[in-house]
Amino acid sequence: MKLTISKSANEIMQQHAIELFPDECCGFLYGHETEEVRTIELAVPVVNSKDGDKKRRFEISPLDYMKAEQCALQNNIGLLGVYHSHPQHPAIASEHDLKQAMPYFSYVILSVMDATIADIKSWKLNEENTIFLEEEISNEQ
Amino acid sequence: MAQLIIPTPLRKYTENAATFNTDSITIEQAIEELTTEYPDVKQHLLDGSGKIRSFIKVFVGEEDIRSLAGEQTELKDSDVVSIVPAIAGGTYDLLLTTHD
Numbered sequence A: 001m002k003l004t005i006s007k008s009a010n011e012i013m014q015q016h017a018i019e020l021f022p023d024e025c026c027g028f029l030y031g032h033e034t035e036e037v038r039t040i041e042l043a044v045p046v047v048n049s050k051d052g053d054k055k056r057r058f059e060i061s062p063l064d065y066m067k068a069e070q071c072a073l074q075n076n077i078g079l080l081g082v083y084h085s086h087p088q089h090p091a092i093a094s095e096h097d098l099k100q101a102m103p104y105f106s107y108v109i110l111s112v113m114d115a116t117i118a119d120i121k122s123w124k125l126n127e128e129n130t131i132f133l134e135e136e137i138s139n140e141q
Numbered sequence B: 001m002a003q004l005i006i007p008t009p010l011r012k013y014t015e016n017a018a019t020f021n022t023d024s025i026t027i028e029q030a031i032e033e034l035t036t037e038y039p040d041v042k043q044h045l046l047d048g049s050g051k052i053r054s055f056i057k058v059f060v061g062e063e064d065i066r067s068l069a070g071e072q073t074e075l076k077d078s079d080v081v082s083i084v085p086a087i088a089g090g091t092y093d094l095l096l097t098t099h100d
Helices: A007-020 A062-074 A095-099 B008-013 B027-037 B039-045
Strands: A002-005 A026-033 A037-046 A057-060 A078-087 A106-113 A116-125 A132-135 A137-139 B002-005 B019-022 B056-060 B080-085 B087-090
Touching: A002 A106, A007 A026, A007 A037, A007 A078, A007 A106, A007 A116, A026 A057, A026 A062, A037 A062, A037 A078, A037 A106, A062 A078, A062 B056, A062 B080, A078 B008, A078 B087, A095 B087, A116 A137, B002 B027, B008 B039, B008 B080, B019 B027, B027 B039, B027 B056
Parallel strands: A002 A037, A002 A137, A078 A106, B002 B080
Antiparallel strands: A026 A037, A026 A078, A057 B087, A106 A116, A116 A132, B002 B019, B056 B080
């Protein structure tokens, strides 16, 4: 399935990733989807609640997750995924990302090199939930 | 009747149901009722011994059941029960990916 990211969502993710560099940032992605296209319309930053090394790890608190689900239900919009940054690392999903990944979600990763966005990729689990497949991204202008 | 909120990533296993109403007395019974109604969701919620998986948290309102009576936490009619997956990750050296 193709992934389209709105200009505003893209700007919010990139700004968040640069602001928090060299720490990892994270947030939720909302939008709508058809059988062919998943469209990210909104990116909402949340706190990286990971205790310890935020330069290499991120975690979203259960309460923030519950709020995200409530927001989606109340606004009739889909909670379609999560974004996070990889400071000084490529936008490639790691074993650590895979271990805790959920089905269905798009995992957008922003590679930030020296406080500059170097690459953005999106990953989604395959049907068997065993490996990540890269999603084709098209950015809305 | 208590209400379970199914997290979005697991709704593909619950015929897209976002909520599940239950008269069960405990969390354990409510989860059992849910997985009986939707068997495909079971492997994502429970481990091999039938316990809630470590990366799944269950909240009654805003209370983690681990700070209550765990899976034996009793439910009241008005309770809203959230099933919350762990959302975490980060950088690492070993790459386990392929292209679509």
